Amino acid sequence: MPFHPRPRRLAQLALTVALVAFLAACGQDHPDTIFHHRTDVNRDVDYLFKILIYAGTAVFIFVEAILVWTLFKFRARPGQPEPEHVHGNTTLEIAWTVIPLLILIVIGIPTVKTIFKQQAAARSDALQVEVIGHQWWWEFRYPQFTMRSASGKLDTVVTANELYLPLGKTVNFTLKSRDVIHSFWVPALAGKRDLIANHTNYLWYTPDSTTSDAFNGACVEYCGTSHANMRFKAFTVSQADFDSWVAHQEAPAEGAVAVGTPISPDSAAKAAAPRSPLGSQIDPNKNLAAGSTQAGPTVPSSGKAGVGVPPSPGAVNTQVTQAGFVAFPREKMPAYTVPSTPLPAALKFDDNVLASGNAANGAKLVATGMCIACHTVRGVPTMQATVGPNLTHVGSRTTIAAGLYPNDPRHLARWVKNANEMKAGVGMNTFGIGEYDPITKSTVKIGFTDAQIADIVAYLSSLK
Numbered sequence: 001m002p003f004h005p006r007p008r009r010l011a012q013l014a015l016t017v018a019l020v021a022f023l024a025a026c027g028q029d030h031p032d033t034i035f036h037h038r039t040d041v042n043r044d045v046d047y048l049f050k051i052l053i054y055a056g057t058a059v060f061i062f063v064e065a066i067l068v069w070t071l072f073k074f075r076a077r078p079g080q081p082e083p084e085h086v087h088g089n090t091t092l093e094i095a096w097t098v099i100p101l102l103i104l105i106v107i108g109i110p111t112v113k114t115i116f117k118q119q120a121a122a123r124s125d126a127l128q129v130e131v132i133g134h135q136w137w138w139e140f141r142y143p144q145f146t147m148r149s150a151s152g153k154l155d156t157v158v159t160a161n162e163l164y165l166p167l168g169k170t171v172n173f174t175l176k177s178r179d180v181i182h183s184f185w186v187p188a189l190a191g192k193r194d195l196i197a198n199h200t201n202y203l204w205y206t207p208d209s210t211t212s213d214a215f216n217g218a219c220v221e222y223c224g225t226s227h228a229n230m231r232f233k234a235f236t237v238s239q240a241d242f243d244s245w246v247a248h249q250e251a252p253a254e255g256a257v258a259v260g261t262p263i264s265p266d267s268a269a270k271a272a273a274p275r276s277p278l279g280s281q282i283d284p285n286k287n288l289a290a291g292s293t294q295a296g297p298t299v300p301s302s303g304k305a306g307v308g309v310p311p312s313p314g315a316v317n318t319q320v321t322q323a324g325f326v327a328f329p330r331e332k333m334p335a336y337t338v339p340s341t342p343l344p345a346a347l348k349f350d351d352n353v354l355a356s357g358n359a360a361n362g363a364k365l366v367a368t369g370m371c372i373a374c375h376t377v378r379g380v381p382t383m384q385a386t387v388g389p390n391l392t393h394v395g396s397r398t399t400i401a402a403g404l405y406p407n408d409p410r411h412l413a414r415w416v417k418n419a420n421e422m423k424a425g426v427g428m429n430t431f432g433i434g435e436y437d438p439i440t441k442s443t444v445k446i447g448f449t450d451a452q453i454a455d456i457v458a459y460l461s462s463l464k
């Protein structure tokens, strides 16, 4: 049977396909698109994008119209003589050179202007945040906020995988890497930028919507096995909530002091000293690759009453929650920011054992166990390592493992039992006795029983 294309049927089909594609794109919620106007940078980018789209659409319609018009006007007719042959047309050639040139100028000027604006240094009063990429998690440091720890050491507010930003304030990110190249991106807030060892990159923007919100962030440069699991959350909150969050971060963890060595009156006095402006001159990244620098001027942190006052020796720290806001409320997190990674089926943990965890015992296990090789809990003298995330306030984070799992006892327990099973290639040992450790390629013999892990989880959860 000969094929008779039916233009009308084909056109109908094409229209239906186009319409379905269009509606499918409209019907969904796209929380991670860059077309949310929530920062100055995103709005600038959107403006450029619109110029391109409008100019491109105009050119497309113009060219296609001429093409279709030509097809009809000059189509072959029966008995038609051969058309005249022409070579060159100066007017046309000048026109099709000048018109694109004008279009490029229209696109080029605002583009170059925006590039210069965004590449310039951030305003000097910007909030400084250092972002340090690790395989496969994020370290966020706030060098403007320092405090003296019980041991007299100056510390900076450090957290992992959860970024807090005040609304209406420009934030200047200093981007560094501990290992390979990563790339930092919160699509709904602004453009992405690479984190490179031995080279510091900068990125700044101003979250300027008026309501606080939670956003997804991710690593967008392939960095190894768990690259896809290297996520984070960004929370934009009011300045007051941000101040309160910082105050909470500056205080030692609730419970941490009670389980650490008692504070001597001498170190307590040191701890009571107001936060020193000197703090911001101390390089918090001396372990990082040489040559890394700190962005922007050093700004002394504003002293806040109550913060830095040590608890009485041996007592559980109570001044911590003087401020109301310590973390973004979980119930206010939009569904798309709540992790839904399934638990590995093979990794079992009895809920009853978990419920019987004893935090004080867990504190001892953590402060004397292998955790000290990699983690910091401010206020616990043995725990000052920076290989893994800072655990000082881990209990108040909404997620663990770089945004992969919700932070609750069930996930924490399995994490401590067998982190490798929870997240491929992870740089943390397997601790559950009897679990297979892919790093040592053997079954764990020296580790923790489930009851001990339940204690550890009770402790970790208490580190609010």
Ligand code: HEC
Binding pocket: 135, 136, 137, 160, 161, 366, 369, 370, 371, 372, 373, 374, 375, 387, 388, 389, 391, 394, 397, 399, 400, 401, 402, 412, 415, 416, 423, 426, 427, 428, 429, 431, 456, 460
């Ligand atoms: C060899 C170093 C190492 C040791 C030892 C270690 N960890 Fe970790 N830990 C890590 C690294 C690295 C991560 C980040 C993993 C990731 O998300 O990719 C991590 C993550 C964590 C997290 C999740 C934190 C967050 O905010 O995502 C918890 C909780 C944790 N470790 C607890 C412990 C406990 C408890 C111990 C001791 C029983 C311990 N770790 C021992 C390296 C270590």
Ligand SMILES: [Cu+2]
Binding pocket: 181, 182, 183, 219, 220, 221, 222, 223, 224, 227, 228, 230
């Ligand atoms: Cu990556």
